[in-house]
Amino acid sequence: MESVKGSCVLSKMATNERHGENSPYFDGWKAYDAYPFHPTDRPDGVIQMGLAENQLCLDMIRDWIEKNPQASICTPEGLHMFKDVALFQDYHGLPRFRQAVAKFMERGRGNKVRFDPERIVMGGGATGANELITFCLADDGDAFLVPSPYYPAFDRDLGWRTKVQIIPVHCNSSNNFQITRPALETAYDQATRTGSTVKGLVIANPSNPLGTCLDRTTLESLVAFATEKRIHLVADEIYAATVFHNPTTQFVSVAEVIRDNAADPARCDPDLIHIVYSLSKDMGLPGLRVGVVYSYNDAVVRCGRRMSSFGLVSSQTQHLLAAMLSDEDFVGRLLLESSRRLGERHGRFSKGLERVGIRCLESSCAGLFVWMDLRHLLKEASYEGELALWRVIVNEVKLNVSPGVSFHCVEPGWFRVCFANMDEGTMEVALQRIRAFIQGKEAGDGRENNDVGVVKPPAGKKRWQKDLRLSFKTVRRSEEGHVSSSPLRMSPHSPIPRSPLLWARN
């Protein structure tokens, strides 16, 4: 960024690109913003399928709020609490809020584990919580290992103001993107070779974008790996209650591993383990900015709590949620119904895709999205091929989906497609469009989709490099003609001028 002569400069942090907004990921948003879908007003608009929101149970929450006016401090029934709540800024948080959140976390994990309210630290959404835990665990220049594909904003959340490096632990479809020990070791060694100290491993479980849950054995081996290397393990469990197939058996929280291995500190040191949680996905309330750091390490709880001053949850919101989440009957119904609706929605959507020969990652059992395999549609098995296909999907099929490259996926051709941020009618329209697109292509009806053809995936050896560097010097130029590239990051593109739903968690 250039400074005008005579003007005072900003910091390096303010002028670097680590905010991540100049990624091609946001082109789809631009298209959506320019012409968003509406069932009656704009039936040919772009459908937003890049936003991992859970809109399926907001009606239940709204009903609860209507029936419980005392939970609001603005209603006649709740006004008597206004002053006390408005004054409460203690960074410990409202005790009854912490208790209610702890209980909710327990219920969301099938009551298989207990959570101590005293270990709950608030963060400004999961975004704030992830940054906070990173500040507690790592110094400027240290490294965190993060299995790929991963949520794009981890680069910003874990690395922008903290200046921590993200080293991806590459996973691929040969084993359904499971995290392997060799992949961990490779990433660890890579960091060490470049002179960075690895301070932690961050896992998202359930995974965004995969929608998979870690099985117990893998989870235990990750805990063992961290314990062996004396690095921290941060488990981002914000999708814990979005498990729609057999929630109780499918999702294993890292809390269970701690519970079961308490007697074996060589394999499981609780002081190394921290959970990040939020209500943005499980409850569909991203606007309320409820992030949680739950740490088994006392020093981290103490330090984290102090740091939470920079991102406390509004006391008005704490008060509301304390009441709501203490309503055990409601919580029980909500979790059951949410899981059922998500399962139904996921089932309908994935079957709709299957009918036109589109497969999604089969091991998915959670999340608000599918991880769709379009490798067979790539003209070339490369990121260029993926982005070319993606441009077609955004501009011609008019669906904003998220290309795998923005999740640092090493295999081109995968796309994350969200299905829970819309009503059923809209989802049907999306499926129709996909059907028409596929069928049109198969029929060779002269559509102008010259970028896309049916391609056999490369047999045998993969074409892409093992430690793939992304370089788009020749592929993309920003509208201002500015081009740059950086290893391990997407090439910058012109920033999206405005988006109504830009950037907290998506």
Place this chain on the structure above:
Amino acid sequence: MAIELEQQPKPSAGAVELSKIAVSETHGEDSPYFAGWKAYDENPYDELTNPTGVIQMGLAENQVSFDLLEDFLEHHSEAATWGNGATAGFRDNALFQDYHGLKSFRGAMASFMEQIRGGRARFDPDRIVLTAGATAANELLTFILANPGDALLIPTPYYPGFDRDLRWRTGVQIVPIHCHSSNNFQITESALHAAYDDAVSRNLNVRGVLITNPSNPLGATVQRAALEQILDFAVEKNIHLVSDEIYSGSTFSSAEFVSIAEILESRGSRHVDRERVHIVYSLSKDLGLPGFRVGTIYSYNDAVVTTARRMSSFTLISSQTQHLLACMLSDKEFTANYIKTNRERLRKRYDVIIAGLRRAGIECLRGNAGLFCWMNLGPLLKESTKEGELALWNLIVRDVRLNISPGSSCHCSEPGWFRVCFANMSEATLDVALDRLHRFVDEYRRTGSSQ
């Protein structure tokens, strides 16, 4: 002398390492300042159940105008209709996480800030960036304006929380601009230059000046002439100017508060003047809503607005709270009345405490704003040192059972000054506190002790 970062030694081998930030003491909570809080926590005053307990006079909260807010809510159900019937309203609000913030809320904030300044400055809602409290706003601005190891110049005495907010995670240093009672602690040109030169002599890169106007802990506004000088100084040195104006609505009379925004407008806003200026605001003090975590950054610099907005992702305001406050602050009749009434009530409280202290022979700095007064107990110190001040303070906390804030925790260069809050309690409690202080001072003057 810069206020140094303190570091703890590394933990022993085998113990799990945390970050340097995590183990540093820059969070500041081990300072004596908090001993008074502990004393209060252990034995809090209550009119009925614990009349001999510690009275909290260290908390700058505004409790004098809650009835006005409650009254508004009673008569305006739309503030409570989040979730009441308006289906679209609840859903959209619950999903709203755009870091631009609710447009209606930004608009309401801008007009509220204008009203506080008597219409003498305009605020563009698109320059308002929202953060969860002024705590976050100040830290965020520091991340944007300075690199680790750089310095901000801050007039003393200052809000103790700055040591944490501006330094802890940012790695930025604070170099004090020393102010003295000889001229009522006003910021002088020579003090500005002395601080700058001090920083330079220690190879520190100065990135900005941060002033609090009205001042915490002084309880007084910064004079127009001083503001002009500070802005000139910032232009001359090509550095930023941050004006923390979170107490602007708590000035006892509207006319007495001059915002840096007014200075800019009166100068015909040369670009090179404007783009270095940033204002921090909050509703924690003026509206008495610290729990809601409502902070704002208003910057005249486009790059700062853009970057601050991105960074605010870590610290957004709850959409539920934005909705409530948008309703409240959009009602200009309500806000005009609130601002006027709140000012009057604070002034009355201030008069009560000043009169009470004067009766006890205690003088305060002449104040015109804020939720506290700046009390001079210098004449009572056994020795005119920081230790003497802390010894007296210990007595007051322990025996008089008043938690007040010693000037040394505010980095005041003169011992003997104390910040005493008056707006976070009932009038009856204030009377009790004044009575205790009066008796203590009488006794202390006679015998040199509190017994």
